């Protein structure tokens with residue numbers, strides 16, 4: 207039986223990659239903000255319609271570098287969502303800051319902006335929301351709060367690469383937006399990421415931070431890390447960018463096939479992306495919305511595995527409930543986040559997924575929904 211994984215990396219033709227990395231064997235210049243690193247930054251600035259793009263070794267370091275660049279006092283509070291990949295919360299805590307977990311909206315799984323204000327204290331310095339499954343947070347309300355209380359906003363936009371909200375590319379939102387270019391994401395550079403912003407000063411600061419804080423040969427001005435993207439990653443990115451629109455269109459077809467199969471199945475809620483968003487079709491999440499949805503979700507997950515179809519409980523558990531964070535921070539009401547985490551399932555979604563395979567996946571789900 208053919209194994210179907212939850213995702214599969216989009217890759218450029220092998221020959222094109224080999225051809226493009228050849229010059230590296232002449233130059234021997236493999237990293238340290240080389241020509242391909244710079245070229246990819248320029249191309250991404252155009253593609254994302256954003257003034258500044260700083261390339262990183264991965265998305266997690268993009269988050270850490272963006273946070274570090276803002277120089278928050280240790281122990282400050284950051285309002286964030288627990289309904290995310292563990293990286294978001296790790297980046298906050300590893301930067302010496304305290305996460306204050308705010309619940310999400312059931313409608314789109316992003317942070318509930320109406321609950322943020324009551325969580326703001328004298329120690330609050332920033333809001334770090336996440337665009338979940340390609341849904342965009344309530345940018346307008348979050349910006350109003352940030353302005354009113356003088357807070358920084360860093361969007362974890364790892365799921366939203368290339369998306370536009372009311373015509374504006376998401377890379378422009380907040381004081382910074384970060385992306386992941388991990389192999390499993392819509393746009394990949396094997397491992398990789400970026401910090402995007404409109405702020406040249408922030409770009410300059412991050413340029414130092416991602417290279418040990420080195421300003422010049424004999425001068426180190428910041429306590430930085432090593433977080434810069436290398437040339438082989440950048441070349442993978444340059445090629446993948448060329449094929450990105452095609453890959454996104456293929457994803458769109460897959461998503462529509464899923465809709466066709468699952469739209470009218472009782473007990474399943476399709477988490478569709480809001481129609482003001484130009485979607486990148488990053489994931490295909492479904493929610494088992496009946497009373498015993500958790501049990502049904504876990505059951506379907508196991509049944510699919512029997513057919514070597516690998517779905518994912520993403521995000522489960524919420525980060526606030528993970529062993530490393532449990533009971534460590536301010537107690538807040540996270541009922542919606544836990545509800546969704548217990549009921550959500552990500553079905554296989556990638557550019558080259560075949561319609562027959564989608565039909566097969568949906569058949570397994572429908573058959574078992576009936577029998578449960």
Ligand SMILES: *Cc1c(COP(=O)(O)O)cnc(C)c1O
Pocket residue numbers: 264265266267290291293294336362364365385386387388397398399
């Ligand atoms: C993938 C991802 C990250 C981390 O990115 P890496 O490139 O894997 O380090 C962070 N946040 C979210 C929401 C992600 O999906």
